[in-house]
Amino acid sequence: MAHIPDGVLSAPVLLTGAAASAGLLAVALRRLDYDALPQAAVLAAAFFVSSLISIPLGPSTAHLLLNGLMGLLLGWTAVPALFVALVLQAAFFGYGGVVVLGVNTLNIALPALVCAVALRPLLAGAGPRALLGIGAAAGAGGVLLTAALVAVSLGLSGEPFLPAAKAVVLIYLPLALVEALVTGTVVSFLHRVAPEILSGSASRYA
């Protein structure tokens, strides 16, 4: 659902998305050290693989987005990692499209970046309960921000898209709940099992 297909959005929205994503990618790549690549690759692969898990949600199933978790663990590096995963999903699963790749990257990576800036500094020295909360906030925040951005992309493409945009936000609400619980669990699991992944030394971990 986070992947908008090609042929839907208007040209100005597509161009803005592509330009903004290219800008974010350029900044993120300049900040990224070759040494940090293997760890980023593992997390990009984890994002790709985890998005294949169908999670029962009410009568239906959902797929996890995990962009909040990526932001929390990777910081700026989440942008190229998510972009790579999106390219692979587009080429091999047909999720999303070609021209719309910029918008999709922006819609998924910008929330990751927001989680990184807002929540990552809190990780250091947080207790187990606080970590659960930070993880939950990243999970819910990532999904809800992505939902909002998808809705904005649709809404800006034309008045007739507004009801669909609202429907998207509604569909995302239960997913945000599940994602909050899952991401919170992941963060507290990492704290118990491998705290060095969460502490600032993550970039040197690889």
Added chain:
Amino acid sequence: MALPAFAGRPVTSRRPFGGPSGHWLGRRNPRLLLVVTGLFAVVTVSLQTLAAATVALGFGVAAAAAGGLPFRSLLKRLAALEALMAVLLATLPFTVPGDAVLSLGPLTATREGVHAAALIFLRANAVVLVLLGLLGSLEPVVLGHALARLGVPHKLVHLLLLTIGQIKHLDDERWRLRRAMRARAFVPRSNRHTWVSYGNLIGMLLVRSLERARRIEAAMRARGFQGRLYLLDDRHWHLVDTVSLVVLVPFLAGLLALDRLP
């Protein structure tokens, strides 16, 4: 959902850079396939008439057939596209103003709305069919190399290649953990226990694969790895590739002409 076929293939196979495979499309330069996919997508999303969009979809079906994708897995992959699409197709006929063709209680479907919905459906499926047909059957490593040759930054290509290398391991790990959970009588349901269990599953996946990545990197450094992968591929640009491009550009121009000219 299962991984696509590529994930089962080791990245360093007998033909690590995916030498020419059987069918005609597999022997084309991957750069050609990327350029064609890009040009086709740009042209297709700009189409405004149903006739031109239908021709584009026809080209998509032909590309998917030429790519040799099995029909059933193709339908499955197309269905993945349709979640958001279903919402759009259901709402657009009623939200675009124009001549009414159908009334359902307070809602009125318009001719223009149905036209817009059909157009979106045709364009989206045409692009995805070409995407899967031309790029979906490439070895992922070949895709990475072609992107690098087309000027994508090397750091990004390295990240792509390393990610491709990890996906197989992570998926194996995921199945191992799932088996272990199933052996303990875990049945996924829509409840808190399931979601927390999946959280632990993903956490364990991360811990094990980061540990593994660290070990592999140490082993590579011990053998003189400097943090850079060198791109060695043996795919040359042939005359046939140029000819294909020369044939295709007028086709796309014709598609635009069909769309724009009255």
